Amino acid sequence: MSDYNMMELFPLVIHSVYDEDFANEEYIKYFHQYRDTFPTEVVSNMGGYQSVSDIHQDIDFVPLATRIWEMIEPCCNEITEQFSANGYRGTQLQLDNMWFNINGPGNWNVAHTHPHSFYSGVLWICAPEDSGDLVFRSPHEHQLYGYRDSMHTIPPETGRVIMFPSHLLHQVTPNKSVEDRYSISFNLNLKVA
Ligand SMILES: [Fe+2]
DSSP: OOOOOOOOOOOOOOEEEEOTTOOOHHHHHHHHHHHHHSOOOOSSEESSEEOOTBGGGSTTTHHHHHHHHHHTHHHHHHHHHHHHHTTOTTEEEEEEEEEEEEEOTTOEEEEEOOTTOSEEEEEEEEOOTTSOOEEEEOTTHHHHTTTSOOEEEEOOOTTEEEEEETTSEEEEOOOOSSSOEEEEEEEEEEEEO
């Protein structure tokens, strides 16, 4: 008699945090002032505006960066506790860079990863309905196609942070609304004591 077994291996851990009080017109005013002063960066964005990647060092942005840091603390704690449980005590996550994005109607982001980082994240500051989904693509897409889910779609939600492993391929679908979509992205790296 044969003995059949199956194993599904290796988790891909995505973190999610929501703060219902995050909508704030002051943040959007700041984004507009910044956009009107500095030219856009062009990285994965197809249209729209992307700030420089050290926006967290702008004195006017510091309160918002601090708030985001506090918001993602539970995510960082889960990660560092896992390291600690596996014998890597003193491992911490540090903020490497942060930038904001404005995707207007029709704007989108091509598939990309965030090289040289450990975990990355996005916070939607203002996300109208149908303003562009975040789509994760499995590193095993080739094998999984037609057999298991190889893509996972997360609709944007104002006040929500999604944190994901930086090597995970992702893209943002076109903004199909008639309004701008505002988000902040960031990269975290490991700091080993
Ligand atoms: Fe990204």
